[in-house]
Amino acid sequence: MLVTLSEILSLAEEKKIAIGSFNAPNLESLQAVFEAAEELELPVIIQFAQCHEPWIPLDLIGPIMVESAKKSNVPVCVHLDHGETLEYLKKALDLGFTGIMYDGSALSFEENLENTKKAVAMAFSAGASVEAELGSMGKRGTGSEDGSGVEDKTKIYTDPDMAARFVKETGIDALACSFGTTHGIYLTEPKLDFDIVRNVREKTGGIPVVMHGGSGVSGEDFRKSIEAGVRKINYFTYMDKAGGSAAAEYVRSLSDGEPVFFSSASMAARDAMKEDVKKAMKQFALLE
Numbered sequence: 001m002l003v004t005l006s007e008i009l010s011l012a013e014e015k016k017i018a019i020g021s022f023n024a025p026n027l028e029s030l031q032a033v034f035e036a037a038e039e040l041e042l043p044v045i046i047q048f049a050q051c052h053e054p055w056i057p058l059d060l061i062g063p064i065m066v067e068s069a070k071k072s073n074v075p076v077c078v079h080l081d082h083g084e085t086l087e088y089l090k091k092a093l094d095l096g097f098t099g100i101m102y103d104g105s106a107l108s109f110e111e112n113l114e115n116t117k118k119a120v121a122m123a124f125s126a127g128a129s130v131e132a133e134l135g136s137m138g139k140r141g142t143g144s145e146d147g148s149g150v151e152d153k154t155k156i157y158t159d160p161d162m163a164a165r166f167v168k169e170t171g172i173d174a175l176a177c178s179f180g181t182t183h184g185i186y187l188t189e190p191k192l193d194f195d196i197v198r199n200v201r202e203k204t205g206g207i208p209v210v211m212h213g214g215s216g217v218s219g220e221d222f223r224k225s226i227e228a229g230v231r232k233i234n235y236f237t238y239m240d241k242a243g244g245s246a247a248a249e250y251v252r253s254l255s256d257g258e259p260v261f262f263s264s265a266s267m268a269a270r271d272a273m274k275e276d277v278k279k280a281m282k283q284f285a286l287l288e
């Protein structure tokens with residue numbers, strides 16, 4: 001069933017777990033996430049990021065996401081991930097999305113605050129909830145490619161006092177915090193600062209904290225983050241990698257001259273993504 005971001009985060013709060021939030025920029029990932037959630041009977045967030053528009057337009061995948069959520073027998077929030085403009089947020093709300101993230105992390109604090117307030121007003125009239133971001137999680141590919149790794153200079157940690165003011169003035173439902181995770185593949189092992197999460201929770205009266213860049217974080221660090229107050233974990237890169245590896249494996253398994261069928265490669269990718277999502281969902285629900 002289709003539920004709002006705030007409703008699904010209340011379920012997480014009750015059980016002191018985190019809800020997995022997976023990107024669906026193609027039908028294979030969408031099927032993988034729904035099948036995983038239904039088999040495990042766990043609530044799930046399915047999301048689409050504005051930067052994935054070149055892969056598939058929101059106009060095309062959005063209605064499929066919303067309809068699939070309505071038909072599902074587990075609670076599903078359909079969420080817009082990293083919405084960069086208010087126009088794009090409006091588009092998602094018009095399609096029936098029940099959660100939107102406004103990403104004003106590249107703007108000044110005041111500009112981010114003003115735009116987030118507008119996003120909250122728009123979402124409120126559509127009956128949806130809002131996630132916003134304070135601090136910056138860094139950009140993919142800013143480290144060195146030889147594996148030695150360098151600190152990502154676009155990463156700015158969230159200040160708990162600023163978070164308190166931001167949450168109070170905007171009335172958002174969830175806050176994406178920067179406490180050591182990065183988008184994409186980690187070049188060095190992530191070092192997470194759980195005190196940031198605890199302090200943000202304490203100073204905001206318990207806002208659900210969102211972790212971005214969940215791919216590559218250890219099981220132990222997921223557990224500690226959830227204990228500190230993370231209630232939504234964005235996870236996509238490793239799921240996408242699992243799908244890609246399975247498709248490559250299918251191609252390698254063929255003998256010389258055998259035809260390569262795209263439908264077979266996509267099915268192999270879907271099944272591998274489903275297994276990877278199930279593993280992540282179990283960790284986020286503290287089942288393993």
Ligand SMILES: [Zn+2]
Binds near residue numbers: 082137213
């Ligand atoms: Zn993100």
